[in-house]
Amino acid sequence: xxxxxxxxRNRITKTGKRIMLECSQTKGHDRMxxxxxxxxxxxxxIYYSFDVKDINKGExxxxxxxxRQAQAKFSLSLESAIPNQxxxxxxxxxxxxTGELFFGEGSRLTVL
Amino acid sequence: xxxxxxxxxxxxxxxxxxxxxxxxxxxxAFDYFPWYQQFPxxxxxxxxxxxPDVSEKKEGRFTISFxxxxxxxxxxxxxxxxxxxxxxxxxxxxxxxxxFYFGTGTSLTVIP
Numbered sequence: 001x002x003x004x005x006x007x008x009r010n011r012i013t014k015t016g017k018r019i020m021l022e023c024s025q026t027k028g029h030d031r032m033x034x035x036x037x038x039x040x041x042x043x044x045x046i047y048y049s050f051d052v053k054d055i056n057k058g059e060x061x062x063x064x065x066x067x068r069q070a071q072a073k074f075s076l077s078l079e080s081a082i083p084n085q086x087x088x089x090x091x092x093x094x095x096x097x098t099g100e101l102f103f104g105e106g107s108r109l110t111v112l
Numbered sequence: 113x114x115x116x117x118x119x120x121x122x123x124x125x126x127x128x129x130x131x132x133x134x135x136x137x138x139x140x141a142f143d144y145f146p147w148y149q150q151f152p153x154x155x156x157x158x159x160x161x162x163x164p165d166v167s168e169k170k171e172g173r174f175t176i177s178f179x180x181x182x183x184x185x186x187x188x189x190x191x192x193x194x195x196x197x198x199x200x201x202x203x204x205x206x207x208x209x210x211x212f213y214f215g216t217g218t219s220l221t222v223i224p
Contacts, residue, residue, distance in 0.1 A: 040217075042216040090156070100146070101158065106153075106155055
């Protein structure tokens with residue numbers, strides 16, 4: 001089983017719909033991240049969390065919200081999806097000592 | 113503003129060639145420089161990383177060269193193989209920092 005699991009892997013939705021992407025991890029890491037990947041733009045940070053009570057905005061947080069339900073679970077929500085939120089979304093955890101990021105396999109979101 | 117600039121955007125080499133991917137940064141507070149490798153349909157995974165106290169690091173066929181004065185670092189892949197075909201991202205972060213700053217990615221194709 002993957003250490004960082006994202007659901008759903010693929011989702012097609014319509015403009016204005018609320019969407020939630022979920023992430024769970026078995027690595028025991030406190031730090032969790034949501035990134036967005038677009039061709040030619042690389043990986044951009046949306047939100048990150050160091051524990052259940054700690055949520056921080058990244059460079060592109062507008063239009064997104066997150067919830068850290070437990071150490072192992074970190075979900076990303078789009079309250080009212082728009083077409084330019086069509087992208088590949090990655091959840092990641094970070095090893096505190098080494099700094100290494102561990103990514104999930106991604107959630108491809110298409111907003112029509 | 114892109115914190116880490118990566119080039120080229122794409123690269124095609126023959127098997128056995130030595131592709132080189134370059135990255136540049138501005139923030140001298142960065143002190144951890146990883147490279148991530150991403151295969152289609154997968155999340156990025158750590159390939160190799162360097163800290164600025166050394167100018168070169170090798171792991172198998174992969175080498176990072178680091179030039180602190182020029183604020184540049186590069187990835188060299190020796191004896192490249194078709195299985196190395198992937199997207200490569202450089203990144204930078206600060207000791208104890210909360211965020212990674214990723215380059216825009218390089219799509220590498222190794223032709224048999």
